[in-house]
Amino acid sequence: MHDGIFDFYFCDKCRAYVLDEKKGDAKRGILPNTAVQKLSDNWKCPICGGSSNELRPVTMLDHIMKSEILKPSLSGTRST
Ligand SMILES: [Zn+2]
Numbered sequence: 834m835h836d837g838i839f840d841f842y843f844c845d846k847c848r849a850y851v852l853d854e855k856k857g858d859a860k861r862g863i864l865p866n867t868a869v870q871k872l873s874d875n876w877k878c879p880i881c882g883g884s885s886n887e888l889r890p891v892t893m894l895d896h897i898m899k900s901e902i903l904k905p906s907l908s909g910t911r912s913t
Pocket of ligand 1: 844845846847848849850878879880881882883
């Protein structure tokens with residue numbers, strides 16, 4: 834945990850919604866500097882309706898995107 838450092842989170846369900854913890858989301862009733870972990874359980878992604886459990890740090894999205902771009906075309910060898 835890094836206290837006091839706010840980050841960007843994206844919705845892993847639609848990968849379209851991004852929440853800036855520092856700014857919050859006034860339309861959704863999220864105050865500025867609200868940690869994603871403190872979002873209410875009834876929070877829903879405004880785009881896909883996913884829960885706050887779907888939110889991932891953007892640093893992870895960056896990682897996902899990089900891995901998708903750099904992934905060699907070895908389709909079929911992935912065990913997931
Ligand atoms: Zn979403």
